[in-house]
Amino acid sequence: MTTPTPSAGWHPDPEGRPQLRWWDGKQWTSATKAIPNRPAPGGGPTTPTVDPAARKRGNTIAAGVIGVIVLAFVAFGIFGGDSEDDTASAAEVTTTEAPAAAVTTTKSAAEVSASQAASSSRTAAAAAAAAAEAEKRRQAEAARLDPNTYETLGERDFALLTKNPDSFVGRKITVYGIVMQADAATGNKQFLARTAAEPMGASYNYDQTTLITTQDPSIIANIVEDDFVTMHVEVSGSYTYDTKIGGSNTVPEFKVNIINVTG
DSSP states (O other): OOOOOOOSEEEEOTTOOSSEEEEOSSSEEEEEEOOOOOOOTTOOOOOOOOOHHHHHHHHHHHHHHHHHHHHHHHHHHHHSSOHHHHHHHHHHHHHOOOOOOOOOOOOOHHHHHHHHHHHHHHHHHHHHHHHHHHHHHHHHHHHHTOGGGSEEOOHHHHHHHHHOGGGGTTOEEEEEEEEEEOSTTTOSSEEEEEEESSOOSSGGGOOEEEEEEOSOGGGGTTOOTTOEEEEEEEEEEEEEEEOTTSOEEEEEEEEEEEEEEOO
C-alpha cells in the first residue's frame, strides 16, 4: 500500500528532532522552527505562520532590487559624473609634484679662491689702517716733543691770547716765565707761573698769571718756586680758581710738553 504524500507545510522533523521542518510538497527543506506551545483554553494570540517559500521569494526580489540600484549607481559614477570634476581630479593628479630635493651649493675652486682673496684683502686693509693710525700717533708724539713745532707769539698776539684763551685752544706755542707756586697745594701735575711771550730780564716783568698743567708728573718733578723756565705748551683754554683771600681768578691754562729751567 502506497503512503500518501503529505501536503506542503510544517511537519514533525523526520529526523526525530524536537522541531518542525517544512515539506514543500516534494521534498524536505532546510527550513525548521520550534514546535509552538498549545494556546491556553479560551484561545490566545498565535504567531502568524510565514511560508518559507514566500519568504524565499521575498528575499530574492529584495536582493534583485538592491542589485539594480547598485548597478544604477555604478553606471552613474562611470558615465553620468561631472566631467569638469573628473578633469579637475585628473589635473590634480597630473600636476602633483614630488617634494623638491635639498639643494646643495658647492663653490667652484675659482669662487673659493676669490672669497679667500677678498678676505685677505679686508685683513690687509684693516692692518694698513691700524698701521697708519699708529704712525699718525707716532708722528704726533714726535711733534709734541720737538721744540721746532711750537710757534712764537708776538707781544700783541700773546695779549690777545691772555684776553680770550678759549679762542686759542689747541695752539702750540713757546712761552717764558717764572714759577710762583709749586707746592703741596698745587699738587704734582700743575703749578702757577707768571708768563710772557718772550724772555724778561727781571721776575717782575712777567705779569700774566698762568696755570701750567701736565699729564706726566715727571715733566715738572724738578720744578720749584722762583725757577725761570722756558716752556713749550698747548693752549687748553681758560681756568678759574679761588684765591687765598676769598676771591676768584680766571687765567689762561697751558699744558706743558717740554720745560727747561733757565735760572
